[in-house]
Amino acid sequence: MSVRLDAPRAAWADRRPPAAARRLVSRVGTFCLVELQKLRHDRSEVVTRLIQPILWLVVFGQTFTRLRAIPSGNVPYLDYLSAGIIAQSALFVSIFYGIQIIWERDAGVLTKLLVTPTPRAALVTGKAFAAGIRSLAQAVAILVVALLLGVRYTANPLKLLGVLVVVLLGAAFFCCLSVTIAGLVLKRDRLMGIGQAIMMPLFFASNALYPVSVMPGWLQAISAVNPLSYEVSALRGLLLGTPTTLWLDFAVLSLTALAAIGAASALLGRLAR
Amino acid sequence: MAAGPDLGTVPAIDVHGLTQRFGEHVAVDDVDLTVAAGECFGLLGPNGAGKTTTIRLLVTLLPVQTGQVRIFGLDVRRKAMAVRRLMGYVPQQLSVEGALTGRENVTWFARLFDVPRRERTARVDEVLAMMDLTDAADRLAATYSGGMVRRLELAQALVNRPALLVLDEPTVGLDPVARDSVWTRVGELQSQYGTTVLLTTHYMEEADALCDRVALMHHGSVRALGAPDELKAALGPQASLEDVFRHWTGDQLAGEEKGGLRSVRTTRRTAGRMG
Ligand SMILES: Nc1ncnc2c1ncn2[C@@H]1O[C@H](COP(=O)(O)OP(=O)(O)OP(=O)(O)O)[C@@H](O)[C@H]1O
Ligand SMILES: [Mg+2]
Numbered sequence: 001m002s003v004r005l006d007a008p009r010a011a012w013a014d015r016r017p018p019a020a021a022r023r024l025v026s027r028v029g030t031f032c033l034v035e036l037q038k039l040r041h042d043r044s045e046v047v048t049r050l051i052q053p054i055l056w057l058v059v060f061g062q063t064f065t066r067l068r069a070i071p072s073g074n075v076p077y078l079d080y081l082s083a084g085i086i087a088q089s090a091l092f093v094s095i096f097y098g099i100q101i102i103w104e105r106d107a108g109v110l111t112k113l114l115v116t117p118t119p120r121a122a123l124v125t126g127k128a129f130a131a132g133i134r135s136l137a138q139a140v141a142i143l144v145v146a147l148l149l150g151v152r153y154t155a156n157p158l159k160l161l162g163v164l165v166v167v168l169l170g171a172a173f174f175c176c177l178s179v180t181i182a183g184l185v186l187k188r189d190r191l192m193g194i195g196q197a198i199m200m201p202l203f204f205a206s207n208a209l210y211p212v213s214v215m216p217g218w219l220q221a222i223s224a225v226n227p228l229s230y231e232v233s234a235l236r237g238l239l240l241g242t243p244t245t246l247w248l249d250f251a252v253l254s255l256t257a258l259a260a261i262g263a264a265s266a267l268l269g270r271l272a273r
Numbered sequence: 274m275a276a277g278p279d280l281g282t283v284p285a286i287d288v289h290g291l292t293q294r295f296g297e298h299v300a301v302d303d304v305d306l307t308v309a310a311g312e313c314f315g316l317l318g319p320n321g322a323g324k325t326t327t328i329r330l331l332v333t334l335l336p337v338q339t340g341q342v343r344i345f346g347l348d349v350r351r352k353a354m355a356v357r358r359l360m361g362y363v364p365q366q367l368s369v370e371g372a373l374t375g376r377e378n379v380t381w382f383a384r385l386f387d388v389p390r391r392e393r394t395a396r397v398d399e400v401l402a403m404m405d406l407t408d409a410a411d412r413l414a415a416t417y418s419g420g421m422v423r424r425l426e427l428a429q430a431l432v433n434r435p436a437l438l439v440l441d442e443p444t445v446g447l448d449p450v451a452r453d454s455v456w457t458r459v460g461e462l463q464s465q466y467g468t469t470v471l472l473t474t475h476y477m478e479e480a481d482a483l484c485d486r487v488a489l490m491h492h493g494s495v496r497a498l499g500a501p502d503e504l505k506a507a508l509g510p511q512a513s514l515e516d517v518f519r520h521w522t523g524d525q526l527a528g529e530e531k532g533g534l535r536s537v538r539t540t541r542r543t544a545g546r547m548g
Pocket of ligand 2: 324325326365441
């Protein structure tokens with residue numbers, strides 16, 4: 001058997017490196033595609049990851065809607081909660097990416113990725129968008145379940161597009177936050193510990209379950225610097241029309257996502273040493 | 274646009290005074306190496322000699338602290354991205370994405386190496402065929418045997434038609450037939466397309482058969498360097514590359530490691546008789 005390759009030298013001659021911006025777009029596209037392929041091969045994961053958010057919606061949501069214990073303004077509590085659960089689900093999915101990158105390091109895949117002509121920032125951005133893809137898959141599934149439970153959302157395509165962007169930005173932040181921590185602690189079990197330790201506080205110190213107004217002062221202060229709160233506010237504003245300062249939400253989410261991408265890119269090399 | 278690197282006249286690999294410390298430990302100690310374009314070069318040495326560390330420095334995984342590394346004339350410190358475009362790398366550890374199929378694994382790398390879209394499918398098919406993986410291409414890589422994973426990794430490393438192929442123990446853990454097929458393919462690449470190959474292996478006979486030149490590393494430094502025949506002739510008319518290996522590294526080994534080495538040799542002899 002003799003399959004012939006063309007001479008590598010000739011191949012090199014017509015190959016120019018793409019411009020940085022094009023390369024970034026291409027890499028992000030590649031990582032998203034790979035994520036979709038992985039999802040396609042293991043669809044059960046979307047389903048198993050749906051169990052928890054559905055429990056929140058069905059058990060917690062329906063119960064507290066009846067109790068009327070949590071003031072949710074002029075929307076039913078279940079509607080109010082569903083936006084928080086979308087954000088929570090994206091958080092849980094994205095925090096996993098730090099663990100995944102350590103796993104990839106241990107499996108040697110990261111090593112090979114780092115030897116391709118892919119700048120660290122493009123690799124991290126690619127991962128961030130990959131987390132976004134998974135988060136979106138979760139979000140769509142949760143929206144469908146919520147619709148079945150009788151929740152009413154906007155049908156405005158522009159607002160739905162906004163929801164998509166918000167979920168992507170939130171996922172990018174939490175994904176890169178966990179990759180940053182991975183770059184600091186370098187060990188999977190330590191990261192799992194830290195991930196568990198910050199996931200729940202991030203969730204409870206946000207407006208995902210209850211409005212900021214019912215929180216004690218110290219918790220309000222934490223919620224004010226918690227990107228998850230801005231994500232939830234934006235999702236509620238877009239999906240349900242509750243009052244929020246959308247430009248502020250988008251600004252906070254964009255800036256924190258950018259900062260986290262920067263931090264994660266800077267620390268990524270540590271994982272390869 | 275700067276001109277591409279010169280793939281003909283400058284050495285493929287040019288290393289000067291390369292030193293790598295991990296804390297107090299000197300893993301690579303003032304190494305000088307030059308590998309000509311088109312050459313097949315073997316980095317040999319006992320466990321812990323510093324082969325993998327040297328390779329990690331060459332492929333831009335570890336930042337070069339002391340010394341200089343040029344790949345086709347490009348300084349790895351300043352031109353890392355250009356250097357990576359020229360290389361295919363198979364690390365010591367078996368590593369593919371098990372949750373993707375073989376074809377998806379290769380296509381992934383074709384994209385990461387900016388293989389033009391219109392050529393991509395053909396190129397992926399080509400390297401899969403070259404590695405005898407066409408039939409298994411659409412199975413998840415998690416279901417592959419060790420030998421298939423290695424061949425898949427070679428396919429990934431070849432999809433950008435590298436000018437320099439870096440292989441860190443490409444045949445470890447493979448059965449003799451699979452080892453043979455890997456080496457045959459590497460040999461083909463080198464002879465047919467002028468690909469420069471840098472490899473490490475613990476199989477001396479294979480290094481002897483395949484490499485134009487070898488360097489024997491021990492405790493981080495290069496102890497002997499030359500064509501296998503030269504190194505053997507310097508030792509005696511009957512000497513094998515294994516004897517050369519033992520001569521340059523064996524005497525200085527700690528007792529425990531020595532035992533390990535000897536037992537490896539005995540096993541290999543036995544295997545040789547049975548084969
Ligand atoms: N990241 C690291 N931190 C600390 N020490 C390291 C690191 N990587 C390698 N070393 C040390 O450097 C030395 C050389 O290791 P290296 O992996 O380069 O050897 P090798 O020649 O590839 O061995 P083998 O044949 O077993 O693969 C070893 O003593 C190893 O313990
Ligand atoms: Mg090694």
